[in-house]
Amino acid sequence: MSLKITVIGTGYLGATHAAAMAELGFEVLGLDIVPEKVRMLAEGRVPMYEPGLEELLRAHVAGFEGSTGRLRFTTSYEEVGDFGDVHFVCVNTPQKHGEYACDMSHVDAAFDSLAPHLNGPALVVGKSTVPVGSAERLASRLRDLAPAGAEVELAWNPEFLREGFAVADTLHPDRIVVGVREPGGRAEKLLREVYATPTGEGSPLVVTDFPTAELVKTAANSFLATKISFINAMAEVCEAAGGDVVKLAEAIGYDERIGAKFLRAGIGFGGGCLPKDIRAFMARAGELGADQALTFLREVDSINMRRRGHMVELARDAVGGSFLGVRVAVLGATFKPDSDDVRDSPALNVAGQIHLQGGQVTVYDPKGMDNARRVFPTLGYADSAVASARGADVVLHLTEWREFRELDPAVLGGAVTRRLILDGRNALDAAQWREAGWTYRAMGRPRA
Incomplete structure (x- = not known):
């Protein structure tokens, strides 16, 4: 059975990742808490300029000629929890106002909203750029907030997108980094399945621990x-x-x-x-x-x-x-x-x-x-x-x-x-x- 993928946050990173995952052949459900953004994406429009992204989106969102129909969008965390096997968290981490430190409030909110709806075996994958040590904290948060007995794991898979080249960087990355708690375990195997196409084309996949990733x-x-x-x-x-x-x-x-x-x-x-x-x-x-x-x-x-x-x-x-x-x-x-x-x-x-x-x-x-x-x-x-x-x-x-x-x-x-x-x-x-x-x-x- 083919993996189903969700993408939490459909800004620059999330919209690109969702469209690219559909291009790689997966069924994808993107989530955003802003209804206007969800409507725009469902209409095949992107809220930013990125060469090739709108064309990729329209190739997979239902309603366009020749579309695969593999990509759709929602505002419902409950729907996301029921749908996906692998959940990519792609929300932003801006600089705190008046400080150098990173604002983790959007990431924390995404994890808090997603975790209670993860009823079946699920892998949550962080892609946001976060301070080192965040993955360990968020893994504990997932365990605490997920339903009792739910089999939930965390992995960290940082993004390396260059604006202007984001589509190519996702589909043909120069490297893929995967941070897992257990090398060779279920999380690594699932991510190797997600990235089978680019790794098959020669993109190196580096497996590390959480802090290194x-x-x-x-x-x-x-x-x-x-x-x-x-x-x-x-x-x-x-x-x-x-x-x-x-x-x-x-x-x-x-x-x-x-x-x-x-x-x-x-x-x-x-x-x-x-x-x-x-x-x-x-x-x-x-x-x-x-x-x-x-x-x-x-x-x-x-x-x-x-x-x-x-x-x-x-x-x-x-x-x-x-x-x-x-x-x-x-x-x-x-x-x-x-x-x-x-x-x-x-x-x-x-x-x-x-x-x-x-x-x-x-x-x-x-x-x-x-x-x-x-x-x-x-x-x-x-x-x-x-x-x-x-x-x-x-x-x-x-x-x-x-x-x-x-x-x-x-x-x-x-x-x-x-x-x-x-x-x-x-x-x-x-x-x-x-x-x-x-x-x-x-x-x-x-x-x-």
Whole structure:
């Protein structure tokens, strides 16, 4: 008998996981406590932009031509308990307000609501990013709240989704990590069955204990954040010494021990994962008495946040020392391309700071406009790159969308008052822009 899978929480992670599980051939029931979200998903629509996700959803939600009908959604925990053999918990873990620590209230609520309805043999699988030690606590919570005699187990299976590549990362993961209490036991066997297709294609499956599985995601994000902040620190040194951080990154990237990925200097990282994950990691290390092991992450965080202010300073200096009366075009609102996510976006943060200093800011982003307007309603917005640049004294390139990399400098030059561009992502072809009569400047690079 084929396994039936439920997914608790249908946000970015949950909606992607539910659709991917249906694609792998399982019957899937997704749950969310927000009725509007359930209705939207049942209509084949997703509440966020993620390439390929809506098409995958419509391939499996009933009512669409050619759909398998393997995927549906509900608001009922009772229905979920009766339906599933394996229950994936995919709710979010935001940063606590005013603290570095992780807010576990959504995860705790999901476990509390699910456990009383687990009557038959069931495996609950946590996918949320949580502080180390949470799985052990939640396993005890499951045992306490599940019906007497119910055979309920917990496993931890962290997610490694990259926004913009989430569908591929779920269907063809570069690794699958499974934290279980008993290696080789029922929980591991069930998860090997769930992931039989990707492991059959060559995706490695790593079996660990609970604490190691919980640490993998935060350790990985901390390493990536450190690498990004390292090259941004080198950009600061290059500016002081007259060096070129792009050439420096190219040279050290050829070293196999280092690699070229995540070595593009710019205005730093943002989004809903890296910033809050490294802060929660520091907070948890402090609770465990291991705070000195992660003190370097404070400097990683500090370098990252400093880049935003530095971009504002570069722009202010470029326009003569003051933004008053200056028209500023900002290309990009999302924290990265191929996403509509503006959470902790460096691009929007820079735009907001310039606006507060008197600049007349107009923003354009291919997918993030609606979310940006909700966060910064006082900024100006345009429906194209050219429209945002109309009459601008300076253009800031702050999110490395392909659309921006492929802009024709001559066409954009016809819209601006002054051909001055600051590349906050070191992603544009400097020679091409300069040949078109632009003054091109970028972080960590010498002026031509």
